[in-house]
Amino acid sequence: MWRDSLRGIYYIALKDMRTYYLKPPSVSWGIVFPVAWILAFYLRNPRGFEELVPGLIAMTILFSTTAAEAVVINFELRLGSLERLLLAPISLPSVLLGKILGGAIFGLIMTLIVTAGSAVVLGLHPNLLYLILIIIASLLVFSSLGALLCVLVKEVFEAQTLLNLPRFLMIFLSGVVYPVSAMPAVLQYLGYVMPLTYTVDGLRHSFSVSSSMVVFTDTLVLTGFFILFIFPAIKLLSKKFE
Amino acid sequence: MNNKDIVIQAADLTKFYGEILAVDHISFEVERGEIFGFLGPNGAGKTTTIRILTGLSQPTDGKASVLAFDINSRIVEAKRHIGVVPEISNLYDELSAIDNLLFMAQLYGVPRPQRRKRVEELLKTFGLYERKDSPFRTFSRGMKRALTIAAALIHNPKILFLDEPTVGLDVVAARSLRNLIANLRQQGITIFLTTHYLEEADLLCDRVAILVKGRIIKIDSPEALKATAEEKSVIEFSVEREISELMENLSNKFPGAKVVAAEQNKVRIYGGIPADIYDNVFRFAKYKGIEIQSVNSIKPSLEDAFIKITGLSPIVMTMEKGGR
Numbered sequence: 204m205w206r207d208s209l210r211g212i213y214y215i216a217l218k219d220m221r222t223y224y225l226k227p228p229s230v231s232w233g234i235v236f237p238v239a240w241i242l243a244f245y246l247r248n249p250r251g252f253e254e255l256v257p258g259l260i261a262m263t264i265l266f267s268t269t270a271a272e273a274v275v276i277n278f279e280l281r282l283g284s285l286e287r288l289l290l291a292p293i294s295l296p297s298v299l300l301g302k303i304l305g306g307a308i309f310g311l312i313m314t315l316i317v318t319a320g321s322a323v324v325l326g327l328h329p330n331l332l333y334l335i336l337i338i339i340a341s342l343l344v345f346s347s348l349g350a351l352l353c354v355l356v357k358e359v360f361e362a363q364t365l366l367n368l369p370r371f372l373m374i375f376l377s378g379v380v381y382p383v384s385a386m387p388a389v390l391q392y393l394g395y396v397m398p399l400t401y402t403v404d405g406l407r408h409s410f411s412v413s414s415s416m417v418v419f420t421d422t423l424v425l426t427g428f429f430i431l432f433i434f435p436a437i438k439l440l441s442k443k444f445e
Numbered sequence: 446m447n448n449k450d451i452v453i454q455a456a457d458l459t460k461f462y463g464e465i466l467a468v469d470h471i472s473f474e475v476e477r478g479e480i481f482g483f484l485g486p487n488g489a490g491k492t493t494t495i496r497i498l499t500g501l502s503q504p505t506d507g508k509a510s511v512l513a514f515d516i517n518s519r520i521v522e523a524k525r526h527i528g529v530v531p532e533i534s535n536l537y538d539e540l541s542a543i544d545n546l547l548f549m550a551q552l553y554g555v556p557r558p559q560r561r562k563r564v565e566e567l568l569k570t571f572g573l574y575e576r577k578d579s580p581f582r583t584f585s586r587g588m589k590r591a592l593t594i595a596a597a598l599i600h601n602p603k604i605l606f607l608d609e610p611t612v613g614l615d616v617v618a619a620r621s622l623r624n625l626i627a628n629l630r631q632q633g634i635t636i637f638l639t640t641h642y643l644e645e646a647d648l649l650c651d652r653v654a655i656l657v658k659g660r661i662i663k664i665d666s667p668e669a670l671k672a673t674a675e676e677k678s679v680i681e682f683s684v685e686r687e688i689s690e691l692m693e694n695l696s697n698k699f700p701g702a703k704v705v706a707a708e709q710n711k712v713r714i715y716g717g718i719p720a721d722i723y724d725n726v727f728r729f730a731k732y733k734g735i736e737i738q739s740v741n742s743i744k745p746s747l748e749d750a751f752i753k754i755t756g757l758s759p760i761v762m763t764m765e766k767g768g769r
Contacts, residue, residue, distance in 0.1 A: 204521065207554060214551040222539045283535040286501060287596075290531075291552040292524040445503050 211293035215301025219275040226274050228359050233270030237263040256321045257406035258379035263317045264341045268310035272349025273362035275305045280357050296437045306346035329409045333418040337405035340425035344398050347432040354439045373399035398428040452477045452635050457507035460493050467493040469659035480630050482646040483639040485656035491639035495608050499529045528597030532608040534589040538582035542573055542592055553600035567595040587618030607638040647747040657755050670750040678719045682726055682740040683711045698725050
């Protein structure tokens with residue numbers, strides 16, 4: 204049974220990469236939007252750009268994974284092809300995990316480009332182990348957050364609109380451009396319940412000279428968020444097929 | 446019938462969508478190798494039943510098994526041996542015919558060395574080999590339907606579920622698809638199909654369950670169902686204009702008979718004394734100034750049996766849901 208599931212997850216993710224990665228909503232929200240933000244910050248202040256790199260990588264992870272989820276889930280919900288996957292000998296959680304993996308791989312490609320580009324251009328030397336841990340945990344968290352919100356609606360544009368609420372809240376409250384510690388106390392509390400805060404924090408420590416165990420704590424918290432998002436997402440998708 | 450020949454079994458299967466009762470305590474059995482049809486108007490619960498049997502929906506009550514696998518607890522195991530053709534041809538628009546089938550082969554775990562051979566074999570069988578590299582979105586409805594059936598056969602299933610297989614197809618495409626379905630039965634595949642086309646059920650099915658408002662009214666072979674209608678005479682006449690406005694008047698003219706609008710300009714009269722019926726038809730036409738185009742005494746069809754058993758007009762069966 205687990206073999207069927209693993210095979211299903213792998214091939215669904217592979218098919219989604221071929222089918223959906225170049226769809227306009229993936230390109231506009233998952234590629235153009237983060238790149239535009241990065242360029243805007245760089246052109247505004249090239250000297251202080253290094254400080255913003257962790258936040259901008261975090262934002263890239265957030266936008267690319269969630270944008271891809273909206274496409275890989277909502278296109279199929281609308282056309283009924285998600286049902287086709289559920290007709291195969293694969294459990295519903297495996298189908299959803301395949302979708303989450305598809306979104307995460309899209310995010311990974313974007314994140315690798317942005318991270319490698321920043322490191323080469325600015326001459327940064329991050330701790331690779333910490334970086335990998337935080338990036339993988341974050342890709343899974345935001346991909347599952349995307350899946351959770353996308354299964355609530357049918358159309359891709361509805362999903363993108365719904366996703367913008369947590370996206371923009373997190374951009375402003377999770378330390379992407381403005382440190383959480385410098386925010387008013389109430390906003391700091393809000394910041395600490397946002398998963399992106401732990402992504403930004405983990406990435407900052409991965410890029411700092413004195414890397415610390417904080418990265419492991421951030422990874423653990425992110426794993427908690429992944430669990431928090433994935434189970435309701437499975438539940439909500441199951442409800443659609445009751 | 447011995448137990449090992451039964452491949453689908455449903456007992457008191459019930460499905461509520463909120464307050465709406467879609468499937469109402471239905472029980473039936475499907476034997477290995479037969480074409481079993483679910484016949485009923487749109488909204489009768491046919492698709493819901495298929496969705497329950499294929500794991501896309503959960504029953505509110507009752508039990509069912511497919512190839513002896515309980516659908517509640519072992520549906521994934523059952524899915525290894527069943528193929529499903531949904532009402533909507535929902536393969537991937539972006540992928541070519543060959544890539545769609547290869548993806549299905551991967552999903553169903555067809556061993557790698559056999560995949561391409563199986564895919565090409567199916568494309569040839571369904572007459573789509575020449576278009577193997579064309580994207581699914583460029584196919585006609587009939588071709589889409591054919592490829593969707595091919596996709597459902599990729600893993601050599603023992604049972605094929607077909608939900609309204611010919612909806613939205615032109616006459617030629619529908620006929621060729623029906624031939625194809627009949628050929629699949631020759632290969633030993635059990636077929637469970639839903640249809641609201643009486644002719645399709647009559648042509649293809651070994652046994653038919655008539656479903657109305659979520660309930661099975663009768664299960665029997667088309668021949669046996671037709672025999673139930675044979676006891677009464679059936680006279681059909683057609684006129685040069687639409688008949689609906691005259692129906693009320695007509696019904697009063699034939700006491701003891703049942704008058705049903707078969708088509709827009711065609712009426713069928715079930716029962717009564719044939720000589721009186723003919724006499725009354727001509728008198729009525731003369732009185733109303735209607736030109737009669739034809740009058741026939743007809744052999745009962747499955748449609749007549751359906752009318753007799755359900756009391757519904759065959760017009761309700763022609764209301765299309767549409768298809769893709």
